[in-house]
Every structure is written in C-alpha cells, then in structure tokens.
Amino acid sequence: MTVPLGGIPLAEHAAVYAALDRAGFTDVWSSEVNGADAFTPLALAAAWQPTLRLGTAITPVFTRGPGLLAMSAAALADAAPGRFALGIGASSPVVVGDWNAVEFTEPFRRTRDVLRFLKTALRGETVDGAFDTFAVRRFTLERPPAVPPSVLLAALRPGMLRLAAAEADGVILNWLAADDVPKALAGLGARAPEFEVVARIFVCPTEDADYARALGRRLITSYLTVPAYAEFHRWLGRESALGPMWAAWAAGDRRGAGAAVPDEVVDELVLHGSPEHCRAEVRRYADAGVDVPVLALLPTPELTSGGAAALAALLPRLGPAEGR
Structure with missing residues (x-):
C-alpha cells in the first residue's frame, strides 16, 4: 500500500x-x-x-x-x-x-x-x-x-529500463495497465534472478463508475500530459487513444483534455469497482510478472463518508486473498 x-x-x-x-x-x-x-x-x-x-x-x-x-x-x-x-x-x-x-x-x-x-x-x-x-x-x-x-x-521507456536491469536491484513501474506489463518487462532485457519488479497501481474501490472515471480523468490529464509519461504511452501504443487529450492540453483546453480521455483508458489505468474486483485486477499485474503490486488508494464516496470505520472494513477486502 x-x-x-x-x-x-x-x-x-x-x-x-x-x-x-x-x-x-x-x-x-x-x-x-x-x-x-x-x-x-x-x-x-x-x-x-x-x-x-x-x-x-x-x-x-x-x-x-x-x-x-x-x-x-x-x-x-x-x-x-x-x-x-x-x-x-x-x-x-x-x-x-x-x-x-x-x-x-x-x-x-x-x-x-x-x-x-x-x-x-x-x-x-x-x-x-x-x-x-x-x-x-x-x-x-x-x-x-x-x-x-x-x-x-x-523506469518507463527502454533506455531507463535497460539501465535498471544492468545496474539496479529492481525496477519501479508506474501508470501502466496489466496488459502493458509484458512490454515493459521485455524492455528490461536480461536481468539478475533476484531482480525485483514493483508496480504502482491506482485503485478506486467504489462501484460508482461515474465518480471513479471522473477522478481517473483528472489524474490522467495531470500525469500523462507530462512529457515523459506521454512518450511512455506513445511507446505503449496509446497514440490514437490519447492523442486528442494531448492536442487539447497543448491548446490550453484543460476541460476538453479531460473529456477526450476514453472510458476504456481510464478503466485500464485506474482500477475501480468492488474491492474484490479491484483485488482480482491487481492479481493480473502479478500474473503478468510484477513481484510487488503497490496499491495507491484513491478517495471514494464510501471512504469519505465512512471515515476510519469504512477504511477498516475495506482493507481486508482489498488485501491479499491468500495470506502473505
């Protein structure tokens, strides 16, 4: 977490x-x-x-x-x-x-x-x-x-990925979908057996999809318009999906940039739904080769209204399904 x-x-x-x-x-x-x-x-x-x-x-x-x-x-x-x-x-x-x-x-x-x-x-x-x-x-x-x-x-793109594999003890991935993990790992090339793959995963455990997608769009337009992340997602193949967002952002149209982010991109990059559904989606990252999936818990209507009691009830539902 x-x-x-x-x-x-x-x-x-x-x-x-x-x-x-x-x-x-x-x-x-x-x-x-x-x-x-x-x-x-x-x-x-x-x-x-x-x-x-x-x-x-x-x-x-x-x-x-x-x-x-x-x-x-x-x-x-x-x-x-x-x-x-x-x-x-x-x-x-x-x-x-x-x-x-x-x-x-x-x-x-x-x-x-x-x-x-x-x-x-x-x-x-x-x-x-x-x-x-x-x-x-x-x-x-x-x-x-x-x-x-x-x-x-x-690391995001091949140059930094190769540096991580050659000289670091592991790599930290960010802002990618579970289906993107194989391409990122392929970019590492050869690495030591003990090399560790960590991925930060945004999780919004609510079944209010409109809320989750609105929050996800704000995050995506804040992060993926940063040049390094924009190039990362071009490398991952999202030029056509995110091109309209980048164009609107470059033109100074912040509202239009958010509106241009497709639902499917939000759903890939910001996990939402029931805690159990989110946990199953996180498992996909592990199945794709991530050793340490690190959840970044986003605010939800349930957490905002329920406070500490809601958090205490959420964590066991969101945590590892089979012990440690």
Missing part, C-alpha cells in the same frame, strides 16, 4: 499500519511529490509496525544532494535492517524545477550517476571523484547500514 493514506494525519497512522498488517499487506511504499516526504512515513512504520517491509517509490534524484540521499537511506536501513528498499527516479520538471528550484537537466545521466553513487556509498565505501553530472569529494557514511538497502530504479 502507498502511504500515508489521504485524509489521515501521520500521527494517527499507527492504527493504519496495524490494520494493513492484519489485512495481509506485506509492504508500505511512500511517494514524494508535494505531500509527505518519502522517508518520514516509513520511519514511523519502522517504529510502529516492524513486520512491514518499507520502500520509496520514488525519491527524486535531483531534490537532495547525493550525500544527503545516502544518509537518509542509510538511516532508514539502520532502523529497519533488511526491510527497506530505496526507489529512486528522475521525477519531473514541475517537481524538480518549479517546486524545488533545481535545474532539471539530463535526467537519464543524473539518475544513472546517483544510482552508481548510492550503490557504492551504501556499502560504506568512500566515494571520491567526478561523475558526468556531479562530483563528490571523499564522502563516506559515518553510519553505513549493516544491511545495505536494495536500490530500485523508476
């Missing part, structure tokens, strides 16, 4: 983490856009529910210096030895440039360089030298983790 859950203060997430554990969820993964940072929700989970595995999906490679990113990852790996995975990625020009005042240049090379730096630094080795996009002088972690975390790479 993606944490923190919307509408619930972080200070009240001890009960959320316990409920997730009871419902059979094995992992909690954070994101980092403009809500909570990637590490604080996981640090709380490490203390409050030490059975859960922790992961970031993702921490941007531009918004922290390499040393600080290594220190944050090492601290969480120290707090949850053997239970933390660090997911990194380029993020987007809006998050990096507009919101964090950092120049978003050469995202592939910066991601590759940070990945190489982290793999070395998290082993406790000294890093001293120039990468293509930055230089580090004699950095050594004062508290290297006894169990270095695995480092996973967010």
Whole structure:
C-alpha cells in the first residue's frame, strides 16, 4: 500500500499500519511529490509496525544532494535492517524545477550517476571523484547500514529500463495497465534472478463508475500530459487513444483534455469497482510478472463518508486473498 493514506494525519497512522498488517499487506511504499516526504512515513512504520517491509517509490534524484540521499537511506536501513528498499527516479520538471528550484537537466545521466553513487556509498565505501553530472569529494557514511538497502530504479521507456536491469536491484513501474506489463518487462532485457519488479497501481474501490472515471480523468490529464509519461504511452501504443487529450492540453483546453480521455483508458489505468474486483485486477499485474503490486488508494464516496470505520472494513477486502 502507498502511504500515508489521504485524509489521515501521520500521527494517527499507527492504527493504519496495524490494520494493513492484519489485512495481509506485506509492504508500505511512500511517494514524494508535494505531500509527505518519502522517508518520514516509513520511519514511523519502522517504529510502529516492524513486520512491514518499507520502500520509496520514488525519491527524486535531483531534490537532495547525493550525500544527503545516502544518509537518509542509510538511516532508514539502520532502523529497519533488511526491510527497506530505496526507489529512486528522475521525477519531473514541475517537481524538480518549479517546486524545488533545481535545474532539471539530463535526467537519464543524473539518475544513472546517483544510482552508481548510492550503490557504492551504501556499502560504506568512500566515494571520491567526478561523475558526468556531479562530483563528490571523499564522502563516506559515518553510519553505513549493516544491511545495505536494495536500490530500485523508476523506469518507463527502454533506455531507463535497460539501465535498471544492468545496474539496479529492481525496477519501479508506474501508470501502466496489466496488459502493458509484458512490454515493459521485455524492455528490461536480461536481468539478475533476484531482480525485483514493483508496480504502482491506482485503485478506486467504489462501484460508482461515474465518480471513479471522473477522478481517473483528472489524474490522467495531470500525469500523462507530462512529457515523459506521454512518450511512455506513445511507446505503449496509446497514440490514437490519447492523442486528442494531448492536442487539447497543448491548446490550453484543460476541460476538453479531460473529456477526450476514453472510458476504456481510464478503466485500464485506474482500477475501480468492488474491492474484490479491484483485488482480482491487481492479481493480473502479478500474473503478468510484477513481484510487488503497490496499491495507491484513491478517495471514494464510501471512504469519505465512512471515515476510519469504512477504511477498516475495506482493507481486508482489498488485501491479499491468500495470506502473505
């Protein structure tokens, strides 16, 4: 499950983490856009529910210096030895440039360089030298983790997918349908046997299809108009389906862009229906080769009106059907 859950203060997430554990969820993964940072929700989970595995999906490679990113990852790996995975990625020009005042240049090379730096630094080795996009002088972690975390790479198209397979411990996929997974995995090429495939999956467990599709359209027009995601979906073969949305967005017609998203695209990318139906659709990702399907729970009318009681009733219906 993606944490923190919307509408619930972080200070009240001890009960959320316990409920997730009871419902059979094995992992909690954070994101980092403009809500909570990637590490604080996981640090709380490490203390409050030490059975859960922790992961970031993702921490941007531009918004922290390499040393600080290594220190944050090492601290969480120290707090949850053997239970933390660090997911990194380029993020987007809006998050990096507009919101964090950092120049978003050469995202592939910066991601590759940070990945190489982290793999070395998290082993406790000294890093001293120039990468293509930055230089580090004699950095050594004062508290290297006894169990270095695995480092996973967010990847969309072939170049980044191949980098993940060649140098990372796993890949994080995002904004794709279950039927898209085989193409993404084929883009990885050869990879190590222990390589892990994680996918973030948007889930709106309500039978109010009009509500779910309206929310899905807003999300799709927000995300899939970002150049990297637009190119990703062109690569996946959605040029004809999403072309009208891209054209309307480029013309400044936000309302028209949302209206142009076909129902079938929303239904592929934002799972909705009963919790049991959503769980069955998530299983399709696992059957296609995803090792860790990470649910991103979207608000529903039932959750909004029912509060904590509705969430407690939902999680067992949405969680793993056959134990852990």
